[in-house]
Amino acid sequence: MSSHHIVRDDQEPALIIANGAACSQELMGQLLEWSPLVVVLDSAIERVIELGIKVDVLIGDFDRDFDADSYRERQYPIEIVHIADQNSTDLDKAFNYLIKRGIPAANVIWATGKRADHTITNITSIVKYKEELKITMYDDYSRIYTLNKEFKKWYEKDTIISLIPVGEVTNITSTNLLYPLSDESLVIGERTGSSNSVLEDGLVTIQYKNGSLLMMECHD
Structure with missing residues (x-):
């Protein structure tokens, strides 16, 4: 599965792929269709590559054996962003990366399911960025976002x-x-x-x- 990467001057939402439970191929395909930028957290990269998805940005603290050159070869061109901050999650790192790039919105998948602590942290973390980034989190059963007043x-x-x-x-x-x-x-x-x-x-x-x-x- 590859994304079409229809670029609209960074106005379409970026797609962030975390490392929770996978969503359906149908949902992923719908989101990829309109994502000019695909950002993958480092813990999910092998799962994503196995699906044949073209990755634009790989981000994380890379706190395990990590061979950057192998990913550059397999996913060229790819931007690899290493942020060695243990006080923020890899999802936080992805949000901050998009904010610095001036991208206004992000869709997030694979952020729920599997470990309960990760699910709770990922869902509640989106409120920290509500003034800077429009975030919508998807899985096969829910669409989650912050409400304006x-x-x-x-x-x-x-x-x-x-x-x-x-x-x-x-x-x-x-x-x-x-x-x-x-x-x-x-x-x-x-x-x-x-x-x-x-x-x-x-x-x-x-x-x-x-x-x-x-x-x-x-x-x-």
């Missing part, structure tokens, strides 16, 4: 929506949800908005005042 989107009836706070989120008000919120708070570990759903075909609106709120559009 005022959100409006059309959905079909019964679409599963989960509102997950990172920390505490206050003064949340929603419309057109089966379980509406009216100037209420959500707190991770105490009360979340998991497994809500759209009441009727039409616009869903969500507003809140403080905190970081994740939207998870889910399907079984």
